Amino acid sequence: MDVPLYLRPRVESPLASLLGAAPFLHSLVDALGSPLNVLLPEAVAENARRFRSVYRRHRLAGRVYFAHKANRSSALVRRLAAEDPAAVGVDVASLEELRHALSCGFTGDRIMATGPKDPEFLWLAARVGATVNLDSPGELEQLAGLVRRYGLGRVDALVRLSGFESAAGRGGAGTRLLARRSRFGIPVRDARALVPALERHADAVELTGVAYHLDTTGVEEKVRALEQCVLFMDECRARGLAPRAVDIGGGFGVGYVADAGEWERWTTALSEAVLGGRPPLTWRGHGYGLRNEGGTVRGTAALYPGHRPTAGPGYLDELLSLPAPVLGRPPATLLLEHLHDLYVEPGRSLVDQCGLSLARVLEVRPTGEDSGQYLVRLGMNAGDVSLEEHGVLVDPLLLPRGEPEKGDGEPVGVFLAGNLCLEADLITRRLVFLPRLPRTGDLLAFANTAGYAMDFHAHHAQRQPVARTVAVEQEGGSWRWCLDEEYWPITHPGGMSA
Amino acid sequence: MRYDSITEAIGNTPLVRIDPAVHGLRTIDLYAKLEMLNPFGSVKDRPAWHMARPHLEGAADGDGTVVELSSGNTAKALALLAGLHGLRFKSVTNRMRVPEIKELLLLLGAEIEELPGRSECLDPTDTDDPLTHFHRALSDPGSTYLHTDQYFNPRNVEAHAAGTGPEIVKDLDGRAPDWFIACVGTAGSSTGVARVLREHDPEVRVLGLVAHKSDFIPGIRTIDEVHQVGLFDPATYDTIESVTSDEAIDGMVTLIRRCGLLSGPTGGAAYQGAVRHLRKVDAEPAEPGRRRTAVFIVCDRAESYLSYVRHRRPELLGRVNRGHSAAALTDAEARAEARVIGVDDARRWIAEGEPRPLVVDLRSPHAYAALHIEGSVNIVDELFDELVRGGLPFSKRTPVLLACPVGEKSVRHAALLTRMGHPDVRSLAGGIVAWRDAGAPLVRA
Numbered sequence: 001m002d003v004p005l006y007l008r009p010r011v012e013s014p015l016a017s018l019l020g021a022a023p024f025l026h027s028l029v030d031a032l033g034s035p036l037n038v039l040l041p042e043a044v045a046e047n048a049r050r051f052r053s054v055y056r057r058h059r060l061a062g063r064v065y066f067a068h069k070a071n072r073s074s075a076l077v078r079r080l081a082a083e084d085p086a087a088v089g090v091d092v093a094s095l096e097e098l099r100h101a102l103s104c105g106f107t108g109d110r111i112m113a114t115g116p117k118d119p120e121f122l123w124l125a126a127r128v129g130a131t132v133n134l135d136s137p138g139e140l141e142q143l144a145g146l147v148r149r150y151g152l153g154r155v156d157a158l159v160r161l162s163g164f165e166s167a168a169g170r171g172g173a174g175t176r177l178l179a180r181r182s183r184f185g186i187p188v189r190d191a192r193a194l195v196p197a198l199e200r201h202a203d204a205v206e207l208t209g210v211a212y213h214l215d216t217t218g219v220e221e222k223v224r225a226l227e228q229c230v231l232f233m234d235e236c237r238a239r240g241l242a243p244r245a246v247d248i249g250g251g252f253g254v255g256y257v258a259d260a261g262e263w264e265r266w267t268t269a270l271s272e273a274v275l276g277g278r279p280p281l282t283w284r285g286h287g288y289g290l291r292n293e294g295g296t297v298r299g300t301a302a303l304y305p306g307h308r309p310t311a312g313p314g315y316l317d318e319l320l321s322l323p324a325p326v327l328g329r330p331p332a333t334l335l336l337e338h339l340h341d342l343y344v345e346p347g348r349s350l351v352d353q354c355g356l357s358l359a360r361v362l363e364v365r366p367t368g369e370d371s372g373q374y375l376v377r378l379g380m381n382a383g384d385v386s387l388e389e390h391g392v393l394v395d396p397l398l399l400p401r402g403e404p405e406k407g408d409g410e411p412v413g414v415f416l417a418g419n420l421c422l423e424a425d426l427i428t429r430r431l432v433f434l435p436r437l438p439r440t441g442d443l444l445a446f447a448n449t450a451g452y453a454m455d456f457h458a459h460h461a462q463r464q465p466v467a468r469t470v471a472v473e474q475e476g477g478s479w480r481w482c483l484d485e486e487y488w489p490i491t492h493p494g495g496m497s498a
Numbered sequence: 499m500r501y502d503s504i505t506e507a508i509g510n511t512p513l514v515r516i517d518p519a520v521h522g523l524r525t526i527d528l529y530a531k532l533e534m535l536n537p538f539g540s541v542k543d544r545p546a547w548h549m550a551r552p553h554l555e556g557a558a559d560g561d562g563t564v565v566e567l568s569s570g571n572t573a574k575a576l577a578l579l580a581g582l583h584g585l586r587f588k589s590v591t592n593r594m595r596v597p598e599i600k601e602l603l604l605l606l607g608a609e610i611e612e613l614p615g616r617s618e619c620l621d622p623t624d625t626d627d628p629l630t631h632f633h634r635a636l637s638d639p640g641s642t643y644l645h646t647d648q649y650f651n652p653r654n655v656e657a658h659a660a661g662t663g664p665e666i667v668k669d670l671d672g673r674a675p676d677w678f679i680a681c682v683g684t685a686g687s688s689t690g691v692a693r694v695l696r697e698h699d700p701e702v703r704v705l706g707l708v709a710h711k712s713d714f715i716p717g718i719r720t721i722d723e724v725h726q727v728g729l730f731d732p733a734t735y736d737t738i739e740s741v742t743s744d745e746a747i748d749g750m751v752t753l754i755r756r757c758g759l760l761s762g763p764t765g766g767a768a769y770q771g772a773v774r775h776l777r778k779v780d781a782e783p784a785e786p787g788r789r790r791t792a793v794f795i796v797c798d799r800a801e802s803y804l805s806y807v808r809h810r811r812p813e814l815l816g817r818v819n820r821g822h823s824a825a826a827l828t829d830a831e832a833r834a835e836a837r838v839i840g841v842d843d844a845r846r847w848i849a850e851g852e853p854r855p856l857v858v859d860l861r862s863p864h865a866y867a868a869l870h871i872e873g874s875v876n877i878v879d880e881l882f883d884e885l886v887r888g889g890l891p892f893s894k895r896t897p898v899l900l901a902c903p904v905g906e907k908s909v910r911h912a913a914l915l916t917r918m919g920h921p922d923v924r925s926l927a928g929g930i931v932a933w934r935d936a937g938a939p940l941v942r943a
Contacts, residue, residue: 059904061931175600175610180617218615234868238942251618264711271725297725305616329862336903337865339934 004411004433005266005281007306009394009447010258014040014474015353019445022399024479025358028470029443034360034379035467037454039071041079041487042473043354044450048080048088050313051346058320058332060342065091065112067250067347070451074104075471075487076351081105082489091345092130095121102128112247112345114160114213115184122146131156133211133247135184137194140201147204154204158211158247158343159194161232163187164225179221185212188228195239207241209233209343213249217305219319222248226331227324230338246335247343252315254352255308256394256448263307266393271297279371283415283429288391304391312349348451355450357385357467359396359427361442367415373431374414376438381418381425384467385446386457388428396444398434412437416444419464504582507537508547509661513669513793520756521773525784528772529675529793530759531666533687538575540798541662545648545686546575548657553644554583562642563588563609567632570599570717571798572648572684577606585644590632596716598802648684650728658690666691666793667698674699677792679772681707681718681764682738685730687795692734706735707771710742716806717764717797737775745770747811754800762803765796821887822918824910836913839924841936844899847924848873855897855922858882860907861930867943871901871933879907886911890918897922905929 011019018025018040029036044066051064066080068090080088081104090106092098093115101111108128113121117132117139123146125132134140134157147155162185165178186194198207210229214222226248233243257263272278274290274297282288289302310318320332327334335342359380367373382388396416413433418425438444446453458466469484482491501507512535516528533541550564564580566572569591580587588609594600603610613632636645648654667674674695680688688706695702708724709715721740724730732738743763750766753759761769772794784790808815827835839847847855848871857874859866866876877885879902885891892898898920900908905928912925926933934940 059906174604174608175594175612177612178614180614215617216615217618220612221615231864234864237868253618260712268711268722271722275725296728296730300616327862327864333862333903334865336931337861338868339865339903339931 004413005269005431006262006433007257007266007393007395008259008262009397010255011447012353014043015356015447017474018472018479019356019397019399019447021479022443025399025445026401026443028481029358029360032468032470033465034358034443035384035465036358037073037355037449037467037469037484038358038481039073039075039355039450039469039471039484040353040473041075041471041489044076044351045079045083047312047350047352047354048083051316051344051350052087054313054317054320055342057317059336060320060332062245062341062343063087063089063110064350065089065247065343065345066350067091067093067345068097068101069093069456070347070351071355072455073450073469073471073484074100075469075484076354076450077101077104077106078487079489081110085110091133091347095124098124098128098130112158112343114211114345119146123150123152126152126155129153129155131158131208132205133158133160134186135160136186137197140194140197140205144201144204154206156208157205158209158243158245159191159198159207160185160211160213161188161191161225161229162212163189164212164214164221164228177221177224180215182215188232191232192235195236195241198236198241199239202241207236207243209243209245209247209341210236211247211249211343213345214251216251217253219315219322222251222319223322223324223331226319227326227334230334230340231326233338233340244339245341245343247345248319250345250347250349252313252344252346252349253305253308253311254348254448254451255306255311256304256392257306260307260309266306267301267303270301281431283426283431286429288429302391303393306393312346312352315349316344351450353448355448355454357446357449357454359385359444359446361438361440361444362419363440364414364438372412374412374437375417376414376444377417377419378427378444379419380427380467381420381461381464382427383457383459383461384418385427385449385453387446387449387453388426389457390452392453393428393430394447395432395434396446398436398438399443399445401439401441401443409436411435414438420462504537505547505579508543509536510665511535513666514757514759516757516769520752521776523773523776523780525780525790526676526776527789527791528776529670529791530753530757530761530765530769531662531793531795532759533662534759534761534765534796534799538571538578540571540575541687541795542571543575544657544661545651545654545684546572546579546646548660549646549648549651549653550576550579550644553646554579554585562586562644564646565590565636565643566646566648567591568648569594570596572646573603573608574599574606576646577603577608581607588643595714596803597805599716602802648686649726652729654684654686655690655693655729658687659693660690662687662795663691663694667694670791670793673791674702675791675793676701677703677705677772677776677790679705679707679768679775679792679794681715681741681768681771681795681797682724682727682730682735683717683719683764685724685727685734689729689731689734703736704734705772705775706738707767708738708740709767710740713743715741715743715746715763715767716803718767739771739775741767741771743810745774747807747814749773750800751814753796759796760799760801761796762798762800763806764798765794768794768796822889822914823887824883824907824914827910827913832910832913834913835916836909837916837922837924838905838909838912838927839899840927841933841938844924844926844933845938847897847899851897853895853897855899855924856892857899857901859930860900860902860911869930869934869940869942871930872939872941874901879911882911886914886918890915890920892920894919894921897924899924899926901926901930901933903929904931
């Protein structure tokens with residue numbers, strides 16, 4: 001066999017100690033079935049504090065809004081609702097997310113309504129005093145109309161801008177920073193035309209800030225966008241409007257793979273495999289977007305950068321510290337000097353290390369190709385742990401049922417198959433290396449799935465069960481748990497009042 | 499030497515022996531091929547001219563844009579060549595990672611297009627990279643782009659097969675060296691030179707150097723990136739090894755400080771990689787009486803990489819601060835020595851002071867223009883630092899109120915001015931933010 005190409009996950013406390021409590025996790029799956037989602041509500045509060053500490057370091061005011069779409073759970077939202085109201089809010093992108101946030105204890109003034117909005121969503125957001133993140137001029141008209149027709153109070157609104165590449169910066173002559181096209185937001189070149197409408201509707205809608213969200217890991221593009229927002233806010237102020245917050249969206253990222261070397265070895269091996277220089281690393285030689293054209297690799301690997309030295313709060317810190325292209329000062333200084341607040345909407349990075357997904361091993365058999373590889377069938381399907389769907393490649397951890405038997409110690413390459421009667425239902429198309437061959441009854445734990453990988457794509461196809469979700473908390477040496485819907489921040493899981 | 503066009507000065511670069519006392523190899527003579535002495539400053543002058551020449555001569559009517567994927571020397575050479583022929587040049591690049599080179603390209607009249615970063619919220623079905631779109635734009639009917647295509651264009655290799663390679667053989671008295679060492683960027687120089695040297699002597703060993711995977715060395719690709727280069731053929735190289743940016747800078751410093759060669763980091767990487775590789779061979783017992791030779795390429799010069807060095811090895815550019823500087827004060831000293839004044843007292847002082855204080859706003863001009871304390875003057879902190887370096891910028895008879903966003907910078911500057919002998923300088927506690935939060939008036943310029 002080849003040297004095992006591990007992609008072992010980054011796990012930090014308390015997730016690491018939870019993974020060490022294998023008998024506890026086995027008993028949960030015995031009782032509640034496979035698959036099972038496990039959440040650590042305390043970890044999300046700690047992450048919020050880490051983001052806040054970046055604010056403090058740069059002397060910035062403003063809220064951290066949790067992007068609810070990253071996870072449906074109640075425990076996480078309820079835990080965040082218990083944090084300082086001036087520091088932590090929630091970003092909702094649907095009517096149901098808004099209702100859920102309200103039911104979890106968020107008051108309207110801590111809620112940001114983003115994304116595509118139907119009239120009911122818009123009305124409820126306005127009714128409860130949420131801030132509306134306006135996606136288009138039409139939405140401004142619609143919101144102002146609702147406020148007047150139903151006698152609602154004046155609504156706080158941000159304008160979401162996009163298309164920053166066409167903004168010719170004063171210092172950027174000769175240089176054009178291209179950007180990926182977005183379906184959201186108002187192109188910055190059209191934003192000025194929106195100002196008269198904002199003035200006309202000032203009695204119903206108050207412009208409190210400007211927003212963007214860019215789908216890129218490139219920090220320079222975000223610095224440019226942030227600066228364009230500051231410049232636009234200045235134009236608004238000159239017209240007598242009083243915006244004071246810049247909402248820079250999310251996309252701060254998570255590092256999934258612990259070791260940079262493992263990530264580099266694996267991605268190098270993928271190029272080699274695509275060129276035929278080594279056996280495939282994947283089911284049916286899948287190239288993750290790379291292809292071989294006459295001995296040259298073409299295309300881009302559609303993979304999330306698995307190992308990220310700078311992610312989450314660290315990425316925000318970097319973004320705030322780079323010099324901006326036009327005014328030359330770092331974004332943190334720009335915001336502070338212009339007396340602006342900073343809003344962020346982290347999703348994935350706010351729930352980093354906040355949960356895991358468990359699956360029971362149901363069957364282990366050789367692939368039958370005399371390669372020493374095995375097919376491991378799990379009590380879950382690709383929808384239950386949608387890492388692959390987001391291009392995230394990371395190994396699950398093996399939690400054996402009992403004591404290991406002799407001769408179990410050899411690393412082995414396995415393909416992880418799901419519980420659907422469907423050729424394509426593989427948890428990942430990657431050949432996953434495990435320290436030894438799993439046995440029926442063992443558990444595989446997918447670490448760090450709380451951001452988009454836990455319930456985003458879960459479905460009822462073939463009437464297979466959807467995972468239940470539990471919240472857990474460590475107390476002394478032992479773990480307590482409760483169902484997600486039973487969790488409240490004032491009760492420790494297990495029913496004991498705090 | 500007299501030429502009609504600067505393009506005639508491309509090529510015929512010197513081959514210079516490195517003093518054995520510097521590299522320490524006992525049985526091997528090491529030579530540097532000084533491609534940095536080409537007229538536009540790098541090894542890329544040859545392929546740029548050879549690739550662009552048919553386009554430039556074809557487009558003599560002055561219509562069209564030469565376009566290339568390059569963030570460095572190829573772009574530089576093409577920009578100059580395009581300008582020389584009355585054409586425009588556009589560089590498309592993932593990122594301009596060395597700011598001086600970006601500025602230099604703008605000075606040369608180039609237009610720069612930077613491609614977007616990778617998606618954060620990934621759509622695995624979208625495997626079209628930005629380059630696909632770039633190539634589509636080039637092949638649009640009616641496109642006036644002249645694409646030199648350095649990663650796939652065989653004329654890139656030919657330029658070296660016709661020039662660099664034969665020059666090395668000629669300067670070694672008609673013999674090929676035992677080793678040829680080159681950094682792999684477009685693979686043009688290594689492929690072209692290797693071809694010529696092997697024709698002379700099939701025993702020549704070729705060492706290709708790539709950048710360490712998580713690292714960045716200008717002009718060199720990583721082992722994964724070379725697989726995306728059309729000209730790259732693994733069979734060209736007997737060995738491929740990786741070098742780090744640290745090694746590149748070490749090599750560069752050795753070439754500069756001990757050999758009189760003003761090499762950039764790419765040449766430094768080639769030197770360091772060559773010596774590292776050859777040291778192993780040198781230790782083995784050699785054929786008696788026969789000295790062996792090795793040649794590496796010095797790709798370009800040092801001057802454009804100061805920020806690259808500053809970022810990685812700031813101590814090499816260490817400067818000593820002269821004069822008065824707020825940065826020299828500790829937080830405790832600043833707090834102990836500065837006078838601070840709250841918003842209410844400051845408002846009274848401004849209104850009723852005898853004499854009234856000069857209010858200095860240390861924020862940037864753009865922020866100042868947006869909102870400031872009426873009657874204040876704006877001296878942005880960077881400029882203020884420069885002013886005080888030479889002495890007190892205000893009369894001692896004028897009281898001064900310093901304001902910054904939150905009162906953090908102003909307290910340092912107030913402490914410094916006090917130390918410099920100003921009798922009445924105060925820092926606005928909590929800065930302009932506190933002023934606004936207290937409801938005190940701010941005006942626009």
